[in-house]
Amino acid sequence: MRRSLWIVLVSATSFATPAKDKPGKGCPGGMVRVPTGEDSGFCIDKTEVTVAAYSKCVAAGHCERAPLTVNASWIGDDEARLWSQFCNGDRADRANHPINCVDWNAASAYCRWIGARLPSDAEWDRAARGDDGRTYPWGNAEPSPKLLNACGGECVALSNRIGGPGLTALYAGDDGAPATAPVGSYPAGASPYGVLDLMGNVEEWVEDHHGSHHADRGGGWLTTDTTELRVLDTRDTPDLRLNALGFRCARSL
Numbered sequence: 700m701r702r703s704l705w706i707v708l709v710s711a712t713s714f715a716t717p718a719k720d721k722p723g724k725g726c727p728g729g730m731v732r733v734p735t736g737e738d739s740g741f742c743i744d745k746t747e748v749t750v751a752a753y754s755k756c757v758a759a760g761h762c763e764r765a766p767l768t769v770n771a772s773w774i775g776d777d778e779a780r781l782w783s784q785f786c787n788g789d790r791a792d793r794a795n796h797p798i799n800c801v802d803w804n805a806a807s808a809y810c811r812w813i814g815a816r817l818p819s820d821a822e823w824d825r826a827a828r829g830d831d832g833r834t835y836p837w838g839n840a841e842p843s844p845k846l847l848n849a850c851g852g853e854c855v856a857l858s859n860r861i862g863g864p865g866l867t868a869l870y871a872g873d874d875g876a877p878a879t880a881p882v883g884s885y886p887a888g889a890s891p892y893g894v895l896d897l898m899g900n901v902e903e904w905v906e907d908h909h910g911s912h913h914a915d916r917g918g919g920w921l922t923t924d925t926t927e928l929r930v931l932d933t934r935d936t937p938d939l940r941l942n943a944l945g946f947r948c949a950r951s952l
Contacts, residue, residue, distance in 0.1 A: 725952050732952070733826045733892050743818055743826045744947035746882035746895050747797035748901065754789045761812040765789060766800050770940040781861065785878045785942040797901045797945040803937035804914045806904045806946035816947040818949035823916045827898070829891035835928060836890035836897045842876035842925060845933040846923055847899030848887035849922040853877045869923050876900075878920055878942070898928050901945035908933045919943025 706880040726732045726742035727946050734740040749951045756762035768783040786800035787793045799816040803817075810816050818826070844851050849869045860865050876884070883895045890897055897903075898917050912934040918927045921943045 710900050719858040726950070730950065731826075731892050731894050733894075735825060736830075736914055737799055739952045741818075741952055743822065743894060744949070745893065747901060747945050747947050748806075749791060749808060749882055750787045750798050751794040753798040753801070754794075756809050756812050757789070759785055759812070762809050763805055764822055765805070765833045766940055768940070769942055770802075770938060773934070775817045781863065781912055782942055786940075787879060787942075791881070796879045797896075798881055799879065799901050799942050799944065799945045800940045802940050803935075807906075808950035810946075813948060815948035815950045820905045820907040820916065822949055823897070823903065823905050826892060826894045827890050827917070831891070833891075835888075836894070837888045841870070842898070842928065843870050844872040845885065847885050847896070847918070848874050848876045848920050849918055849928075850920065854921060854923075864894060866923055870924065873914070876920060880920070885893050901943050902933070902941075904944070904946040911936065915939045916945060 717810060725739075729745055730742040731745050732740055732742055750765075753762060753765060756766050757862075765786070765788045767786045767788045769779050769786065770778075774782075783800070787798060788800070789794050799947060832848065833839055837845075840846070842849060847869055851868050851870055851872055851874045853873045854877060855866045855868050858940065865886065875884075880900055882900070885899065888898065889895050899922065901921060902915045902917050902919045905914045905916055913936070915933050915935060921927060
């Protein structure tokens, strides 16, 4: 479903409130400590990396400017022009939205610049699901407009308005964000450790390689199927750029 959807729909240190770690936990501001059973755990960004944060890396000369176009082998020129308008780039009016339309190498370069890295697939899953077997970061309740930014009525209306394909909403109601939303806008969808937006807003690059492909996790603002929120990972070429694909960073303790 995910790939058939994207054929026609292309989808920091963060500026959200810093994680309130207890003294001695060892995570910098804006990151949350996630414990593991094998060692002391790791730190992960509480929210997705924002446009403002990424722009600082660009200004410092360590990151390339975020592209304003989508790029995927299955996207034709017409679709690319239609959906590239939702690339956040360095838009001042989206400073606190997640950076998107960046490929794996750009995401990795940003994380290295702040002395971090992309999270591993296992770390991302641990941060999202904890150790109680929950289906989603917030628990086992089905997705709803208060829990995440996926494709609700607002997304369907957007597609209709710009001449895109007809969509079936993931849930009834309107989540308030036709495209990306400011990071941290859905606190009720937090994971067991207080990590936000692990489902919805944008999918997220992770560190793992699968041959010539790289993995990304979670759903984005165009997600229309709950199975897309539960997949272990999606494997893409590292040059993929989508308007519903971004990233967050992690650090080892």
